[in-house]
Structure formats: C-alpha cells, structure tokens
Amino acid sequence: MTEVITARGLRKEFTVHVKTGRIRRARRVRAAVDGLDLRVERGEMLGYIGPNGAGKSTTLKMFTGVLTPTAGEVRVCGLRPVAQRTRLALRIGVVFGQRSQLWWDLPLRDSFDLLRHVYRVPAAEHAARLRRCRDLLDLDGFLDVPVRQLSLGQRMRGELTAALLHGPEVLFLDEPTIGLDVVSRQAVRGFLAELGSTGDTTLVLTTHDLADIERLCRRLVVVDQGRVVHDGSIADLHRRYGSRRLVVADLDAPLPEPPVLPGAPLREVAADGRRLVYALESAGVAEVVSGLAGVASLRDVAVVEPDIEEVVARLYGAPAPAAVPAP
Numbered sequence: 132m133t134e135v136i137t138a139r140g141l142r143k144e145f146t147v148h149v150k151t152g153r154i155r156r157a158r159r160v161r162a163a164v165d166g167l168d169l170r171v172e173r174g175e176m177l178g179y180i181g182p183n184g185a186g187k188s189t190t191l192k193m194f195t196g197v198l199t200p201t202a203g204e205v206r207v208c209g210l211r212p213v214a215q216r217t218r219l220a221l222r223i224g225v226v227f228g229q230r231s232q233l234w235w236d237l238p239l240r241d242s243f244d245l246l247r248h249v250y251r252v253p254a255a256e257h258a259a260r261l262r263r264c265r266d267l268l269d270l271d272g273f274l275d276v277p278v279r280q281l282s283l284g285q286r287m288r289g290e291l292t293a294a295l296l297h298g299p300e301v302l303f304l305d306e307p308t309i310g311l312d313v314v315s316r317q318a319v320r321g322f323l324a325e326l327g328s329t330g331d332t333t334l335v336l337t338t339h340d341l342a343d344i345e346r347l348c349r350r351l352v353v354v355d356q357g358r359v360v361h362d363g364s365i366a367d368l369h370r371r372y373g374s375r376r377l378v379v380a381d382l383d384a385p386l387p388e389p390p391v392l393p394g395a396p397l398r399e400v401a402a403d404g405r406r407l408v409y410a411l412e413s414a415g416v417a418e419v420v421s422g423l424a425g426v427a428s429l430r431d432v433a434v435v436e437p438d439i440e441e442v443v444a445r446l447y448g449a450p451a452p453a454a455v456p457a458p
C-alpha cells in the first residue's frame with residue numbers, strides 16, 4: 132500500500148486577542164491543531180469529523196498548502212504542501228463548501244474548459260472525465276448556465292467536477308453536502324461512493340452530516356480541540372462506546388412484567404407497556420424474539436442499528452474512555 136498522507140506532530144497555532152478587562156485585551160496563542168499524527172493509504176475513504184472549532188478545516192488547509200504548520204511534518208503525495216504547492220495542485224483536488232473554483236460569470240462548461248488549460252490536461256482525458264461527471268452528476272441540464280445563477284446543489288456538483296477534471300490522486304472535501312437539498316445530497320454521496328469504490332482516488336472529507344460518513348467512509352477520525360480522539364471504523368466506535376443493536380418489540384397487549392432475557396438487558400418500556408426495547412449484548416436476535424414469543428403475542432419486531440449520532444455526541448461531550456486504537 133502507498134501512503135498518500137503522512138502527518139507527524141502536526142500543529143497549528145493562532146494568536147487571538149481575548150478581552151481581559153473593559154478595554155484591555157491580551158494576546159493568547161491557541162493550538163487549533165495540537166500534535167496530529169495521521170497516515171492515510173491510497174484509496175482510503177476517510178471521514179474527518181469533530182465539533183465546531185475542533186480544527187478540521189485548519190488540518191485540511193495544512194494538507195493542501197493553504198496554511199503553514201507551526202510545527203510538525205506533513206507530506207501529501209510525497210510533497211511538502213506549502214513549499215511544493217504548485218506541484219501538489221496537480222495531484223490533489225479540493226472542494227471547500229464555502230469557496231468556489233469556478234468562474235462566477237461564465238457558464239459551467241466554460242469554467243471546465245478553462246480548467247483544462249490551467250492544468251494542461253490532454254483534450255481526450257478531459258473529455259472522458261467530463262463525460263463521466265456529466266452522467267453521474269447529471270450536469271447536462273445546467274452546463275450552459277452562468278455559475279452565479281446555479282442553485283447550491285447544482286454549483287456543488289459543478290465544484291466536484293472541477294476538482295476532478297485533472298485526475299487528482301487525493302480529493303479533499305470540506306463539508307461537501309452542507310446546505311444541499313435531499314436530491315443533490317444523494318447525488319453527491321452516490322458520486323463520491325462510486326469514485327471511492329475504484330480504489331484509485333483517496334477521499335478525505337469533513338462533515339457534520341453523519342449520514343455522509345455512514346454512506347462513504349470506512350475509516351473515521353474524530354478530532355476534538357485539535358487532537359485525535361478516535362481513529363478506526365464506525366464499528367470500532369460502537370464497540371468502544373458499548374453501542375448495541377436494539378430489538379424493538381410491539382406487543383398486542385402489555386405484560387404484567389417485562390420478561391428478563393439473558394444477554395439482552397431491557398432498555399425501554401413504551402406505549403403503555405406495549406413496546407419493549409432490548410439491547411443485544413451476548414444474546415442474538417432469534418433468542419430475544421423466541422424469549423418474547425414464549426410469553427407474549429408479538430405484533431411486530433424490528434432490529435435497530437446503533438445510532439452513530441448518539442455515540443458521536445457522547446464522544447464530543449466526554450473524554451475518550453480508552454486509548455485511541457491503531458488504524
């Protein structure tokens with residue numbers, strides 16, 4: 132496997148002015164990224180999440196050569212992002228939700244054409260990549276519309292295309308689905324899933340939408356206050372925080388006492404005793420269902436996967452309970 136991103140002890144400090152009295156202000160140095168160690172292999176789809184101000188965008192800016200680290204080392208595609216920014220630009224694609232790489236007054240099609248010249252992409256390669264994006268992102272309805280007249284969802288599909296026309300090895304996405312309507316969000320997610328499935332392009336994305344992560348990322352890095360608090364799969368995260376699948380059973384009539392089922396503690400009694408919720412610890416679904424069927428008449432049974440929102444909220448709110456597992 133080839134390593135495409137390596138960060139060692141990466142740190143970024145900002146000087147901020149804080150109020151210390153009615154008029155007085157003091158200069159304080161704050162670390163937005165505080166000793167980040169990260170290795171990303173070619174073809175990985177990495178979700179990079181954390182609460183507001185955790186240091187996600189700052190990290191992406193250091194990876195893409197926009198910000199100079201205060202300390203530590205970083206290599207992307209074997210290059211030093213700030214010192215070798217021009218060379219790096221040919222190897223990476225960047226989609227930052229707030230900033231555009233398109234020409235505001237030009238139709239999308241012309242922006243794409245200009246980018247071909249900026250990156251000096253051979254015409255046939257450019258045409259093939261554009262064809263694929265047109266199909267997968269359904270661009271044809273608005274290729275001739277000036278960018279300023281596009282909806283956010285249309286523009287984001289244009290941004291994605293613009294970031295990919297030179298065939299980057301790594302695509303950095305900062306909040307790619309923020310503010311998008313349901314249809315555009317699905318289109319963007321579907322497109323990124325397809326892009327990542329080939330294993331040729333490495334994806335690093337920050338998002339507050341955990342559905343993006345569930346759909347797209349096999350690896351999840353959670354940062355808080357500039358430090359990594361989790362690095363592993365979503366399943367690892369659930370294991371670490373003891374999240375369980377739930378069996379939700381709806382009964383025809385309430386029982387005088389909910390049954391005690393070995394390996395499946397009762398989590399909740401709802402709907403006046405007609406709904407019982409059990410967590411699957413060591414017991415399997417079949418054991419719980421047969422245990423219940425022996426004592427009650429079942430109207431409906433559902434198995435609910437653990438909720439990533441809940442576990443991530445707990446993770447943001449509390450210190451990590453155990454050492455960060457190796458990726």
Ligand SMILES: Nc1ncnc2c1ncn2[C@@H]1O[C@H](COP(=O)(O)OP(=O)(O)OP(=O)(O)O)[C@@H](O)[C@H]1O
Pocket residue numbers: 145146147162163181182183184185186187188189190
């Ligand atoms: N140019 C800057 N000058 C001073 N402080 C900054 C600057 N840029 C970022 N910060 C601070 O660094 C910290 C990390 O910011 P960053 O934008 O990286 O967080 P984030 O995780 O991307 O947050 P969000 O989810 O809100 O986008 C914040 O406390 C922010 O206020």
